[in-house]
Amino acid sequence: MAMLLLFCACSKDAEAEPQAPVTQETGEEAVLTISKTLVNPNATAEAQALYTRLLSVYGTIALSGVVADIDWNIREAENVHKWTGKWPVINVFDFINIHASKDVNPQGWLDYSDMTHVDQWHQLGGIVGAMWHWQVKANNGTNLTCSPGEKPGETSFDPSQVYVDGSAENKQALHDVDQVAGYLKKMQAKGIPVIWRPFHEAAGNTYEFEGGGAWFWWGAKGPDVYKKLWRWMYDRLVNHHKLNNLIWVWTSQTGDETWYPGDDVVDIVGRDNYAALMYPLMKEFNALTEQYPTKMITLAECGNGDEVKMSLWSKIWAQGSRWSWFMTWYDHAYNEGNSDEHQFAGPEWWTDAFDSGTVMDREAWKKVKSEK
Amino acid sequence: MKSEKIATAMKKLLICVICFISALRLFADERTILLGPKTIGPGWKDNILLEARHFEKAKAGDIITVYNDNAKRTAQAAFQDPKDWQGVAPEYGCFNVGGPFRMTLSDETLAKLRERGCYIGGHDYRILRVTLTPGEEFVEKIVWRGPAKQMKSDWSVSAELPAACFKTLKVGDGLVLHASRVEDGAAAKIMDFTWNVLEKATDGIPVGPTGCTYYINDDAPLLKLQLAGKDNPAALRIGGKGYRLDKVGIVSFIGQRSEDLTDVQRAPKEYKLQPGELFHGEKLFPNDWSGNLRLTAEPFQECTESDVLILHYELLKDGETPQMSFRENKGKWYDITGAKEPIWYRLDGNDVVLTFDNPQLLDHLKTSGLVITGLGFTLTRIELISAQ
Numbered sequence: 001m002a003m004l005l006l007f008c009a010c011s012k013d014a015e016a017e018p019q020a021p022v023t024q025e026t027g028e029e030a031v032l033t034i035s036k037t038l039v040n041p042n043a044t045a046e047a048q049a050l051y052t053r054l055l056s057v058y059g060t061i062a063l064s065g066v067v068a069d070i071d072w073n074i075r076e077a078e079n080v081h082k083w084t085g086k087w088p089v090i091n092v093f094d095f096i097n098i099h100a101s102k103d104v105n106p107q108g109w110l111d112y113s114d115m116t117h118v119d120q121w122h123q124l125g126g127i128v129g130a131m132w133h134w135q136v137k138a139n140n141g142t143n144l145t146c147s148p149g150e151k152p153g154e155t156s157f158d159p160s161q162v163y164v165d166g167s168a169e170n171k172q173a174l175h176d177v178d179q180v181a182g183y184l185k186k187m188q189a190k191g192i193p194v195i196w197r198p199f200h201e202a203a204g205n206t207y208e209f210e211g212g213g214a215w216f217w218w219g220a221k222g223p224d225v226y227k228k229l230w231r232w233m234y235d236r237l238v239n240h241h242k243l244n245n246l247i248w249v250w251t252s253q254t255g256d257e258t259w260y261p262g263d264d265v266v267d268i269v270g271r272d273n274y275a276a277l278m279y280p281l282m283k284e285f286n287a288l289t290e291q292y293p294t295k296m297i298t299l300a301e302c303g304n305g306d307e308v309k310m311s312l313w314s315k316i317w318a319q320g321s322r323w324s325w326f327m328t329w330y331d332h333a334y335n336e337g338n339s340d341e342h343q344f345a346g347p348e349w350w351t352d353a354f355d356s357g358t359v360m361d362r363e364a365w366k367k368v369k370s371e372k
Numbered sequence: 373m374k375s376e377k378i379a380t381a382m383k384k385l386l387i388c389v390i391c392f393i394s395a396l397r398l399f400a401d402e403r404t405i406l407l408g409p410k411t412i413g414p415g416w417k418d419n420i421l422l423e424a425r426h427f428e429k430a431k432a433g434d435i436i437t438v439y440n441d442n443a444k445r446t447a448q449a450a451f452q453d454p455k456d457w458q459g460v461a462p463e464y465g466c467f468n469v470g471g472p473f474r475m476t477l478s479d480e481t482l483a484k485l486r487e488r489g490c491y492i493g494g495h496d497y498r499i500l501r502v503t504l505t506p507g508e509e510f511v512e513k514i515v516w517r518g519p520a521k522q523m524k525s526d527w528s529v530s531a532e533l534p535a536a537c538f539k540t541l542k543v544g545d546g547l548v549l550h551a552s553r554v555e556d557g558a559a560a561k562i563m564d565f566t567w568n569v570l571e572k573a574t575d576g577i578p579v580g581p582t583g584c585t586y587y588i589n590d591d592a593p594l595l596k597l598q599l600a601g602k603d604n605p606a607a608l609r610i611g612g613k614g615y616r617l618d619k620v621g622i623v624s625f626i627g628q629r630s631e632d633l634t635d636v637q638r639a640p641k642e643y644k645l646q647p648g649e650l651f652h653g654e655k656l657f658p659n660d661w662s663g664n665l666r667l668t669a670e671p672f673q674e675c676t677e678s679d680v681l682i683l684h685y686e687l688l689k690d691g692e693t694p695q696m697s698f699r700e701n702k703g704k705w706y707d708i709t710g711a712k713e714p715i716w717y718r719l720d721g722n723d724v725v726l727t728f729d730n731p732q733l734l735d736h737l738k739t740s741g742l743v744i745t746g747l748g749f750t751l752t753r754i755e756l757i758s759a760q
Contacts, residue, residue: 142526152525153557209703279673279738306495307415308670315673338572339446 033293034058038267044244047193050127051247051267053368054324057360058296062317063325064359065090065129067301069335071097072110074117076330077126083347084354086361090195091121092129092327095180099135099144104179112183115190122192125366129195129327132180136172136217148220157217160225163232177233181241188245197300198233200251201272202226207255223259230261251300252288263294268324270300274344278311278319285321299323303344310345313353401630402437402509406502410639411442412449412494417666419493421454423637426504427477427485433507434482436475442498443469445572449494451475453484454662460490462556463578469497470573471589474546476507478580499639509627512548513540516620522553523612527561530611533620535604538597541622543588548621549610551583558614560584564593565600565607579615585623650681651754657746659692666701669741671756677734678759681726681742685749687719694719694748698726701741708742709733719749 037043038051054063066088069075077091095112099105103113118128135144140152147154161169187194202219203226205212214220218229230250237243250266253259260266269292271284281299288297299321304310311319313326328345353359360368405426412418422436438449447469451460459465460481467473477485484490492499515537523529541547549560562574569575570586570593577584588594600607610617643652650671657663687694697714699705707714710732717724728734736742744751 138525140525142524151556275669277669277673277738280669280740283739305415307417308668311673319673333446340444343446 034296035263035267035294038247039264040238040244040246040248042238042242042244043246044188044191044193046191047245047247050193050195054268054296057368058324059322062313062323062359063090063127063365064088064353064361065092065127065325065327067092067129067131067327067330068094069330069332070094072112072117074121075335076328077121079335079342080350084350084361086354086363087124087126089360089362089365090127090129090325090327091117092131092195092197093118094131094133095183096133096135098176098179101179113186115183115186118187118192119190122190124362125369126362127195127365128187128192129197130184131197131200133216134176134198134218136176146216148214148217155217158221159218159229160221163228174236177236178241181237181243184237184243184246185241188243191245193245193247195249195268196246197249197251197270199226199230200270200300201253202251203253203256203259205253207253219259223256226259227261231265234261234265249298249300254284257291260292266295268298269295270298272301273299274301274303274310274329275305275308276302276310276316277308278315278321281311281316281321282319285323296324297322299326301329302326303329310349312349312356313359314356317356317358401627402503402505402625403630404501404633404636405436405504406499406637406639407633408499408501408639409642410499411642412492412497412499414495416493416495418495419452419491420499420639421491422485422489422502424486424489426637427482427489430477430482430485430504431507432477432479432482434477435505435507435510436477437472437503437505438474438492439472439500439503440469440497441500443471444496447494447496449473449492449497451481452491452493454488454491455484457491460484461580463580463584465578466494467578468573468575469494470571472587474585474587476585503629505625505627510546510623510625512621512623514619514621518617518619520552520619521610521617523558523560523615523617525555525613527611527613530561530563530609531617531620532606533608533610535597535600535602535607537620538607538622540624541588541594541597542624543590543594544625546585546587546623548585548623549577549579549583549617550619550621551579551615552618553616554579554581554583555614558612560586560610560612560615560617562586563609563611564596565604565609567609570596570608576612579612583615648755648757649753650756651751653752655751657696657749657751659688659690659747661745661747663745663747665744665751667742667744667754668701669738672737672741675728675734675738675756676759677729677731679728680757681728682755682757683724683726683744683751684753684755685719685724685751687721688748688750692748694746696724696744696746696749699743699745700736701743705743705745708736710736714745716746719746 038048066076071094074091077088081087097110098112100108102108102111122128133146135146136155136157138145138153138155143153145155158169161167162173164170199218204214204219219226247267249268249270250261251270251272269288285297331343333339334342406422410420448466449469450466451464453460464475516533521529521531558579559576560579562570564570574586577586597607640654645652650667655665695716695718697716698708700708709730
């Protein structure tokens with residue numbers, strides 16, 4: 001009995017105390033349980049090869065990543081190169097402004113059908129990522145927004161109608177998804193695999209505090225609708241459009257287990273964190289690893305928060321987080337010359353990351369590609 | 373003799389009138405009500421309360437001016453109601469800082485300020501002084517009378533104002549945008565003749581029920597107007613969304629600033645934090661429980677169970693039962709130890725030492741940080757002592 005009490009006390013302490021960093025061994029143990037193949041059985045050889053390579057380094061080193069400045073460029077990657085002399089591995093593009101793409105809108109200001117940046121990034125050995133701040137018509141009939149709600153600038157676009165054939169939402173969603181599918185097909189045709197992260201942060205802060213909720217329309221109707229929505233998109237892109245170059249990344253929010261679309265339609269699980277401190281990040285990484293043992297875990301978005309500066313990457317790694325990759329967020333004001341400091345991750349952070357010996361740049365990744 | 377008496381009486385009357393007018397004039401000046409410096413740091417966590425007493429004699433139309441420096445280009449400010457931390461009016465909930473900023477009092481805002489004052493908050497600038505100026509010290513001349521422009525929600529509409537409107541415009545003046553049909557979230561954008569924003573502060577000025585005012589704080593906007601040329605029919609463009617622009621005026625300050633600092637409110641002294649210090653200043657925890665201080669998890673990331681937090685304070689003279697508690701910096705502010713009921717530290721004048729040997733406390737501290745609550749004391753310093 002005494003032994004039992006001692007055991008209980010110890011295990012309780014172990015839960016509460018700072019957890020030990022994930023060691024090389026435990027990292028490898030974790031890797032053993034992770035699925036070796038993509039969920040799409042028809043995945044292209046390029047997509048499967050990319051996934052295999054990600055898995056081969058998982059737990060031992062992280063890949064560096066940035067998001068585009070708003071939509072369709074590599075401006076943030078250029079920042080990193082200017083600061084450190086190195087290019088990040090991953091550049092994530094955002095389909096946020098598809099409505100303003102010149103191929104569908106003569107008055108548009110960008111052209112998603114122009115694959116120059118994507119193609120070059122791929123040719124130079126980088127990984128292409130894509131996400132989608134999917135904007136729909138706001139209630140005022142003119143604005144575009146992702147924010148759900150009843151106000152004029154918000155949208156009451158109903159996600160539960162998206163997968164109802166013939167509904168207004170279904171028609172609009174098909175129009176938009178098919179447009180995006182067109183761009184992804186161009187990438188597929190060029191042999192470019194894409195880390196694809198749609199419908200991110202769906203639960204918002206629903207489980208963070210009382211009164212919290214979804215901040216994107218795709219989460220506005222709760223987990224069941226959301227999961228159907230995810231599968232609807234998966235079906236449309238994979239089965240209808242035969243897009244087999246996608247690696248499907250689902251972004252988890254705190255406490256949103258019931259929102260997980262399922263092991264059969266998700267390849268990698270991500271977490272977005274803008275109060276990215278080393279200790280809570282370590283806890284989140286460990287929790288996600290435990291929760292989704294067959295998936296790699298990634299820090300899909302990160303950066304300084306309003307109140308705290310993101311911990312240096314060297315500290316994050318030392319604390320035990322073993323994210324597959326990280327992706328820092330963009331600062332449009334900085335890129336436009338309207339701010340002196342990068343709001344989310346500046347030169348000091350990136351220099352530390354590359355100096356830590358735990359982060360790959362694009363050149364290092366090219367070596368992995370050539371070896372494996 | 374009688375005429376001498378009359379003359380003397382007239383003289384006295386004249387002196388009285390002059391004194392009265394002088395007194396009125398003195399009262400009419402721009403008066404300093406708060407003297408800084410007060411640093412409003414990053415992350416919307418700093419603020420200072422403008423005490424209600426300053427507004428006892430104020431009236432609608434009077435103007436609060438916040439002079440500041442050290443503003444980052446991304447700095448923002450707010451005038452917030454202590455009751456709910458919302459802007460005292462929607463247009464004052466969050467706006468860009470580009471030089472001194474102002475609030476024109478309305479009947480509604482004045483009522484709030486008289487009752488409970490207001491916080492000046494935001495991020496990334498430093499308050500030097502705050503003044504209150506009677507509205508009549510500003511005179512307005514309408515320089516553009518339409519035709520009125522309805523600003524659509526897609527920001528596509530703008531009004532063009534010819535250079536002739538701005539002949540008399542000078543540094544210190546304000547452009548008053550008179551608006552009607554103002555919707556929630558209405559914002560104005562003032563652009564130069566090349567369609568670029570006149571300055572950062574003019575990119576999305578919140579528009580109140582009757583409009584908004586943009587003050588010229590330096591020569592740069594005037595130079596842009598000059599560059600447009602004196603005959604340019606579109607030297608300035610005013611756009612935005614969610615309001616109708618009816619007319620535009622220029623307000624000029626015709627008064628003077630009083631140097632009288634009697635009754636001025638002084639910001640607490642600011643100290644530069646020394647290594648290991650998490651707070652150094654004067655943070656009041658009054659008897660109404662309204663005081664609290666939040667510390668983020670950032671400084672605690674590498675703490676161990678051997679570290680301690682030492683809190684220095686001074687007891688209030690009229691304190692009830694001075695006490696302090698430590699809460700999780702999230703959700704419902706549960707006790708930092710995880711206990712359902714808060715643990716209260718009775719204050720006897722000696723420093724409070726918070727040890728980290730409770731694993732849950734340490735975990736909460738490193739995960740989300742700490743909130744200090746309590747009453748009956750002024751917190752003066754917090755030190756984080758590492759066992760190493």
